[in-house]
């Protein structure tokens with residue numbers, strides 16, 4: 001059980017305590033992340049919030065050399081690129097996040113299917129710092 005709710009802000013509140021949450025449909029069994037009150041598969045509303053193990057496999061990735069403003073503030077640029085990937089969680093749903101601990105200078109060495117574990121990274125100025133989802137090779 002979890003004390004998190006379907007409110008979209010709760011996804012980030014869960015990350016603050018290093019938890020990755022989603023929703024589970026009690027009618028058809030579908031799981032999704034971030035959590036959704038309406039099931040994306042059967043459109044029913046008989047859903048509950050669940051906490052995932054935070055383990056998955058890399059399904060797709062890209063290395064970004066021209067960062068968003070938030071990532072530029074974090075120190076990324078063409079000489080210091082970062083990897084973003086789509087991760088298929090063990091429980092089924094896919095989610096995109098930054099992938100840490102991979103060879104961004106040799107993207108050809110990053111392998112689809114790599115086993116990953118969730119982690120979090122702090123972004124933003126100290127007094128407005130917030131945790132974001134990321135994954136590292138397990």
Ligand SMILES: [Zn+2]
Nearest residue numbers: 025028039042
């Ligand atoms: Zn459903």
